[in-house]
Amino acid sequence: MNILEEIKQLKKEKNAIILTHCYQDIEIDEVSDYVGDSLYLSRMAAKTNADIIVFAGVYFMAQSAKLLSPNKKVLLPNMNSGCLMADMIDVNSLREFKSKFPDIPVVCYINSTAEVKAECDICVTSSNAIDVVRSLNKDKVLFVPDTYLGKWVEKQLKNVEVITFNGFCPTHLRIRPEDIISARKKYPNAVILAHPECHNAVLELVDFVGSTKEIMEYAKQSDKKEFIIATEKGVVDRLNRDSINNNWGKTFTLINENIICPNMKQNSLEDIYRVLKTEENEITIDKSISEKAKECIEKMLSVKI
Numbered sequence: 303m304n305i306l307e308e309i310k311q312l313k314k315e316k317n318a319i320i321l322t323h324c325y326q327d328i329e330i331d332e333v334s335d336y337v338g339d340s341l342y343l344s345r346m347a348a349k350t351n352a353d354i355i356v357f358a359g360v361y362f363m364a365q366s367a368k369l370l371s372p373n374k375k376v377l378l379p380n381m382n383s384g385c386l387m388a389d390m391i392d393v394n395s396l397r398e399f400k401s402k403f404p405d406i407p408v409v410c411y412i413n414s415t416a417e418v419k420a421e422c423d424i425c426v427t428s429s430n431a432i433d434v435v436r437s438l439n440k441d442k443v444l445f446v447p448d449t450y451l452g453k454w455v456e457k458q459l460k461n462v463e464v465i466t467f468n469g470f471c472p473t474h475l476r477i478r479p480e481d482i483i484s485a486r487k488k489y490p491n492a493v494i495l496a497h498p499e500c501h502n503a504v505l506e507l508v509d510f511v512g513s514t515k516e517i518m519e520y521a522k523q524s525d526k527k528e529f530i531i532a533t534e535k536g537v538v539d540r541l542n543r544d545s546i547n548n549n550w551g552k553t554f555t556l557i558n559e560n561i562i563c564p565n566m567k568q569n570s571l572e573d574i575y576r577v578l579k580t581e582e583n584e585i586t587i588d589k590s591i592s593e594k595a596k597e598c599i600e601k602m603l604s605v606k607i
């Protein structure tokens with residue numbers, strides 16, 4: 303048996319599923335049960351009847367799966383796959399930030415640890431951030447850790463002041479306004495789509511801003527044929543694969559060849575096989591944190607959009 307067959311066999315034997323984020327190496331899709339963005343995968347984690355969830359993504363995503371499925375064993379293929387943005391804030395820096403702006407609700411991007419979520423009021427993903435912040439009906443909110451997503455939400459809502467922590471995604475910040483300007487010249491017929499973790503100066507120049515899921519839906523439904531994608535390479539790889547498999551006749555080009563998240567790429571098929579076999583790298587969360595952090599995610603999931 304090759305490694306793909308071995309993984310599939312182990313999944314059956316152990317009643318396990320594999321949840322895979324779109325920024326993972328595309329070869330992992332072969333053994334995955336669900337592939338998508340963090341909101342979709344959180345929902346799948348909450349719904350599944352599997353005994354084991356292998357989360358092919360970064361650490362905070364596996365933690366979120368554990369929060370939503372506390373009785374299941376959640377395994378992270380490679381413990382080095384942390385999110386650089388999530389690691390920019392910890393409980394101490396969050397408390398310090400909050401103390402400067404007392405009595406203002408704290409919204410946290412899902413790209414944060416359970417410890418941070420436990421001290422925030424409500425969670426958002428890039429898909430639902432605008433609607434969730436609007437649902438709070440406040441004129442001021444604190445937003446952690448991503449300053450660029452927070453400022454983008456503020457711009458869309460107009461009547462809410464979003465006071466942001468100074469975190470950012472180093473991968474998305476490698477996209478510069480000059481990249482968009484030169485892509486326009488090189489591909490005059492292309493539509494340019496970007497993720498809101500990009501610098502606000504980049505977002506000003508593109509045709510569409512959306513989460514991973516929204517970018518993929520937009521590209522699928524558009525009647526245009528050429529697209530420049532300003533987000534992580536995994537999205538481009540999946541769109542090109544789907545275009546070939548479904549005869550869309552569309553081409554997708556990564557805005558700049560460096561837009562690869564090194565942490566997301568830590569997980570390999572070998573790691574997935576190993577954790578399934580040994581059940582190592584189990585995610586555990588202290589009860590004092592997990593109840594509050596779960597509440598923070600569940601509040602988000604309960605917002606009617």
Ligand code: SF4
Nearest residue numbers: 385386387471473563
């Ligand atoms: S792309 Fe950025 S935000 Fe996403 S996991 Fe990597 S470092 Fe974190």
